[in-house]
Amino acid sequence: MRTRRIRPRRFGQAAGLLLGLFGVTGIGMTHLIFPGLHCYACPWAVTVCPIGLVQNLVIFGTVPFFWIGAIAAYGLLAGRGFCGWFCPFGTVNDLLAFRKARIRPPVSLAKFAVLAGTLVAAWAFADTIFCKLCPAASLEASIPYLLLGVAKVNRPFLVHMGTLAATLVGMVVIARFWCRYLCPMGALLALFNRVSFLRLRVRSDACTDCGNCSQECPMGIEPHRDHDNHNCIKCGDCVDACPSSALSLGWEWRRMR
Amino acid sequence: MIPRRILVAAIVVLIGLAATAQEPILRFSVAPESLALTPGGSTSVTVRIENDSIREADDVEVAFEGSDALSISPAAPISVIPPFDTARWDLEISAANDAPIGVSKARLEFIYTYCVGDLCFQIVDGRPLEIRIEAPAAPAELDSERPDPSPPETPVSAAPSSNPWRWALPLMAAILLAAVVLIGRAAGGRSAARALIVVGVIGGLAYGVALRQHEQAQGIGAVLCTSCVGIEEARHEAPRLSAAAIDALSRLEEHRELVVFYAPWCHSCPYAEAMVEAFADRSDRITYRLVNVEDEPETAKEFGIIQSGRTIVPATLRIDTGEVIFGIDDLERRLLTLIGGAP
Numbered sequence: 001m002r003t004r005r006i007r008p009r010r011f012g013q014a015a016g017l018l019l020g021l022f023g024v025t026g027i028g029m030t031h032l033i034f035p036g037l038h039c040y041a042c043p044w045a046v047t048v049c050p051i052g053l054v055q056n057l058v059i060f061g062t063v064p065f066f067w068i069g070a071i072a073a074y075g076l077l078a079g080r081g082f083c084g085w086f087c088p089f090g091t092v093n094d095l096l097a098f099r100k101a102r103i104r105p106p107v108s109l110a111k112f113a114v115l116a117g118t119l120v121a122a123w124a125f126a127d128t129i130f131c132k133l134c135p136a137a138s139l140e141a142s143i144p145y146l147l148l149g150v151a152k153v154n155r156p157f158l159v160h161m162g163t164l165a166a167t168l169v170g171m172v173v174i175a176r177f178w179c180r181y182l183c184p185m186g187a188l189l190a191l192f193n194r195v196s197f198l199r200l201r202v203r204s205d206a207c208t209d210c211g212n213c214s215q216e217c218p219m220g221i222e223p224h225r226d227h228d229n230h231n232c233i234k235c236g237d238c239v240d241a242c243p244s245s246a247l248s249l250g251w252e253w254r255r256m257r
Numbered sequence: 258m259i260p261r262r263i264l265v266a267a268i269v270v271l272i273g274l275a276a277t278a279q280e281p282i283l284r285f286s287v288a289p290e291s292l293a294l295t296p297g298g299s300t301s302v303t304v305r306i307e308n309d310s311i312r313e314a315d316d317v318e319v320a321f322e323g324s325d326a327l328s329i330s331p332a333a334p335i336s337v338i339p340p341f342d343t344a345r346w347d348l349e350i351s352a353a354n355d356a357p358i359g360v361s362k363a364r365l366e367f368i369y370t371y372c373v374g375d376l377c378f379q380i381v382d383g384r385p386l387e388i389r390i391e392a393p394a395a396p397a398e399l400d401s402e403r404p405d406p407s408p409p410e411t412p413v414s415a416a417p418s419s420n421p422w423r424w425a426l427p428l429m430a431a432i433l434l435a436a437v438v439l440i441g442r443a444a445g446g447r448s449a450a451r452a453l454i455v456v457g458v459i460g461g462l463a464y465g466v467a468l469r470q471h472e473q474a475q476g477i478g479a480v481l482c483t484s485c486v487g488i489e490e491a492r493h494e495a496p497r498l499s500a501a502a503i504d505a506l507s508r509l510e511e512h513r514e515l516v517v518f519y520a521p522w523c524h525s526c527p528y529a530e531a532m533v534e535a536f537a538d539r540s541d542r543i544t545y546r547l548v549n550v551e552d553e554p555e556t557a558k559e560f561g562i563i564q565s566g567r568t569i570v571p572a573t574l575r576i577d578t579g580e581v582i583f584g585i586d587d588l589e590r591r592l593l594t595l596i597g598g599a600p
Contacts, residue, residue, distance in 0.1 A: 028479065029475050029478040029479035029567075030475065031471040031472065031474060031475045033474060039486065040477070040478040041481050041485075041486040041488075041567070043567060045478065047478070048474045048475065048477065048478035049478075052477070052478075052486075053474055053477055053478070056477050056522065057473075059522065060522065062470070062473070064465075064470070065460075065461045065462075065464045065465035065468060065470060066461060066462060066464075066465025066466060066468070066470035066471050066473075066474060067461075067465070067470070067474070068457060068461040068465075069457065069458050069459070069460070069461025069462035069463075069464075069465055070461070070462065072454050072457045072458045072461060073458045073462070075454070076451060076454045076455065076458060126280075127485075127491075127524060128485045128486070131485060131486045131487060132485075132486065132487035133487075134486075137486050137487065141486050141488070142486075142487065142488065145488055150483075150488065150569065150583055150584070151488045151489070152489070152586055154489055154490065154586060155490055156484075156487035156488065156489055156490050157487070157488070159487060160487050192454070194447070194450075195447050195450040195451050195454065197451075
């Protein structure tokens with residue numbers, strides 16, 4: 001039962017990783033905005049990081065029509081499903097998800113503050129402040145460029161390594177730590193979670209309230225009670241854990257009451 | 258839920274507040290700040306302007322705010338003050354024949370603009386002046402006994418002029434957040450929210466593509482500014498050459514042609530440009546030119562300013578050997594090595 005869900009998700013995550021590193025083919029940067037957190041400064045990136053891009057657009061004073069359209073499209077399609085099924089940094093979170101602690105709702109709102117702070121800092125300082133701290137950039141740009149001889153071990157590099165180390169420790173202590181509490185891209189997609197076509201559904205008549213789904217949820221929510229939670233990354237672990245098949249994950253293209 | 262509404266409101270307020278954040282980039286110093294004049298007389302005042310930022314200041318103008326009995330000689334506007342550069346005005350302040358005796362508060366008001374990408378700000382700055390109008394016969398000792406006849410200081414708004422586009426982004430963010438969070442939360446409102454988002458997707462992508470924003474996105478992704486993602490630290494001060502570098506440059510015998518590749522939004526680039534300019538100022542054997550990689554991507558490709566598929570800026574190229582150095586870390590030493598003038 002469990003393997004049925006894991007396999008397609010691993011394929012999705014592999015596809016996200018493949019797209020993230022497709023630059024090894026030499027095709028160069030495309031016009032595509034990545035539906036997750038993936039640094040465009042990565043030597044092999046072929047897509048633009050939505051958070052890096054929007055900071056630049058804020059600095060330029062450009063009203064980001066194209067960016068809004070792309071983010072809204074991703075959000076409408078799957079909401080935070082991209083966090084669970086596609087985002088390479090989410091995959092790193094998954095690899096270190098040993099401890100599935102319960103989420104603390106007030107703290108989980110911190111990612112919205114990170115998103116707001118990212119935009120405010122870009123505007124106030126006319127600089128991509130978040131990128132200088134982003135652990136995804138640490139992993140995908142700072143370390144590769146150090147190996148390529150472009151970057152050096154200097155203060156910005158050490159700051160990057162510090163944020164990466166802190167985030168990795170957080171991921172080990174709390175499953176999906178970055179996705180739960182800090183990811184600004186997760187915050188953006190979370191806005192669309194309740195209206196996205198990829199949905200987690202619960203049949204309350206079949207639910208026995210056993211709590212298995214809550215035990216398995218890497219985001220620490222209670223899917224049988226709050227399947228519309230903005231933190232739900234739609235990974236489907238709860239669906240596999242449900243003994244009474246009360247939970248299901250699927251596309252909802254029709255109008256739903 | 259109240260916390261979520263507060264959060265949305267807080268985000269909108271924060272973004273709105275940020276929209277008002279504009280930093281002055283020029284420093285003005287006025288000497289002397291206290292002047293003494295007799296009715297019908299005049300005196301000079303020097304305004305020194307320092308641009309200690311990486312941005313170019315444009316259309317710098319000065320205006321005089323003060324008593325009608327005082328006037329200032331016309332000062333030609335300065336069209337451009339480049340990053341790290343300085344400029345000065347020598348102004349003549351005159352008092353009318355019937356200027357009242359006493360201390361008058363006045364103010365020099367400076368207006369200029371600077372741009373960050375497509376977004377330009379107008380900054381109004383000012384410095385106070387204390388102007389003492391003295392009677393020709395018995396000047397100083399009587400001043401303290403006389404009431405101050407000068408009008409109260411006119412409050413001058415330092416707020417930059419409004420740019421309607423500045424509010425477009427906060428407004429759109431507010432509408433988007435309100436639509437998705439509030440409509441999406443309402444029971445039965447999901448279809449309406451989806452319809453609204455579909456309109457946003459189609460409209461945003463279509464209008465964005467029409468404005469060529471997809472190309473802008475690609476350009477931002479394709480050019481890597483070393484300080485923007487924290488590969489190195491941007492330096493916002495004017496470069497000062499060491500004595501060893503000056504000596505090495507004075508001994509340079511062969512001609513060196515350099516090209517500095519930059520992007521207008523790159524934070525490290527002005528320092529690299531200024532350093533190469535300082536080299537060229539010290540040695541007439543060095544010539545250089547600047548290439549904006551956004552305008553001339555083919556030139557960057559031709560000279561190999563590409564590392565792992567990214568155009569990295571700032572990059573300094575020595576034409577005859579094709580050697581390139583990236584970034585600004587330890588730039589003086591690396592530049593000396595590049596031109597073959599390392600001590």
